Amino acid sequence: MEILIRKRAIMLLLTALFWLAALIFFHGPAVAEDIKVIASEQNGLLPVEVHRLIIDPKSQQPIVILADSLEERGLFIWISHFEANAIHSEMNGIDHFRPLTHDLLERVIKKANLKIQRIIVTHIQKGVYYATLMIEEGSTVIEIDARPSDSIVMALKFNAPIFVSKKLFEEASVPLKEPGKVGEPYGVTLQNLTPSLAEAFSFGLTQGVLVSDVRKESRAERDGIERGDIIVEVGGEAVDGVTSMRNVLRGSKAPVEARIFRKAQIISITIHPN
Numbered sequence: 001m002e003i004l005i006r007k008r009a010i011m012l013l014l015t016a017l018f019w020l021a022a023l024i025f026f027h028g029p030a031v032a033e034d035i036k037v038i039a040s041e042q043n044g045l046l047p048v049e050v051h052r053l054i055i056d057p058k059s060q061q062p063i064v065i066l067a068d069s070l071e072e073r074g075l076f077i078w079i080s081h082f083e084a085n086a087i088h089s090e091m092n093g094i095d096h097f098r099p100l101t102h103d104l105l106e107r108v109i110k111k112a113n114l115k116i117q118r119i120i121v122t123h124i125q126k127g128v129y130y131a132t133l134m135i136e137e138g139s140t141v142i143e144i145d146a147r148p149s150d151s152i153v154m155a156l157k158f159n160a161p162i163f164v165s166k167k168l169f170e171e172a173s174v175p176l177k178e179p180g181k182v183g184e185p186y187g188v189t190l191q192n193l194t195p196s197l198a199e200a201f202s203f204g205l206t207q208g209v210l211v212s213d214v215r216k217e218s219r220a221e222r223d224g225i226e227r228g229d230i231i232v233e234v235g236g237e238a239v240d241g242v243t244s245m246r247n248v249l250r251g252s253k254a255p256v257e258a259r260i261f262r263k264a265q266i267i268s269i270t271i272h273p274n
Contacts, residue, residue: 045120045163048075050091050152051176053084064152065176066121066164073173075121075164077129083149090156102150106157109135116158117141119151122165124172127202171196174212186249186273187218188225190242201230203261208232209245223271226262233259234271249273 051067051074062084065074079087086102088094096103109115117134124130131148134141155162171194191197191210198206211229214220231239234248235256248256252273260267 044166046166046169048121048162048164048169050087050156050162053088053091064149066152066162067176068169068173071176073169074176075169075173077121077148079149083147083153086153087149087156090153102153102157105154109158116154116160118161118163119146119148119155120163120165121148121151121168123168124196124199127199168196174210186271187215187220189213190231190245192241193230198230201228201261202264203230205232208239208261209242219272224269225260225271228262230261231258232261232266 046068048066048068051065051071054063054065055061056063056078059078061078062081064077064079064084064087066077067074086100089096099107115136117136119134120132122130122132129148131146131151133144133146133151133154135144136142152162154160174191175189189212191212193203193206193208193210195206197210198204201210208230211220211225211227211231214225214227231245233239234245235252235258237244237248239245239248250273255270255272258269258271260269
């Protein structure tokens with residue numbers, strides 16, 4: 001009898017994985033590949049919370065922001081509308097008349113007497129974030145590679161903690177609360193370009209500064225600067241960091257030409273720092 005129950009639990013888990021694979025197939029590139037048993041380990045991980053969902057004003061693609069405990073920095077992950085709706089439903093306690101795919105996966109996992117232990121956003125490769133879904137089976141933990149968006153939905157369903165690799169968070173997160181010194185009064189929030197950030201924006205170099213925010217109705221907005229721009233050159237001089245860009249913004253008395261990496265191409269914009 002015990003063997004029969006065990007077999008049924010395994011079949012239910014395989015069914016759940018089938019539905020997850022179908023979800024990934026229809027809603028984005030598959031990253032669910034290897035499944036293996038591992039020991040639970042939290043070294044080098046940072047606990048985060050779902051800070052909020054926003055919409056990229058240019059692409060109209062949803063973004064989920066994972067923030068640290070102080071809500072000082074956030075990791076921006078672009079996701080699909082389907083997963084954004086699922087995350088929104090979980091954050092606001094919205095029940096659906098009929099179970100959606102994530103709901104079905106939740107029910108199957110529970111029927112198999114399993115649970116989501118935690119999820120980990122592990123790394124970024126070619127602009128794509130990767131995550132690991134940790135499922136408890138008794139004293140064993142099963143690790144499944146998955147998309148961050150699907151993993152976040154399941155973490156919310158099981159009230160499981162969400163972690164991000166500390167190294168990844170340090171390199172790819174951006175300030176959520178800016179003191180307003182760098183780039184003011186021009187109206188931009190700037191961040192030094194790390195290798196992970198450069199990869200996230202599909203930029204092949206690490207020279208330049210990332211525009212992480214643009215204040216509304218500022219000179220920067222009027223000049224056409226956008227969040228996500230990478231400023232690589234100003235006035236014919238290479239920009240090697242926030243300090244050099246700050247000096248340009250403070251020292252330029254006349255309009256100056258800036259070269260900017262945006263959406264896989266270099267464009268030129270005339271900026272008016274003063």
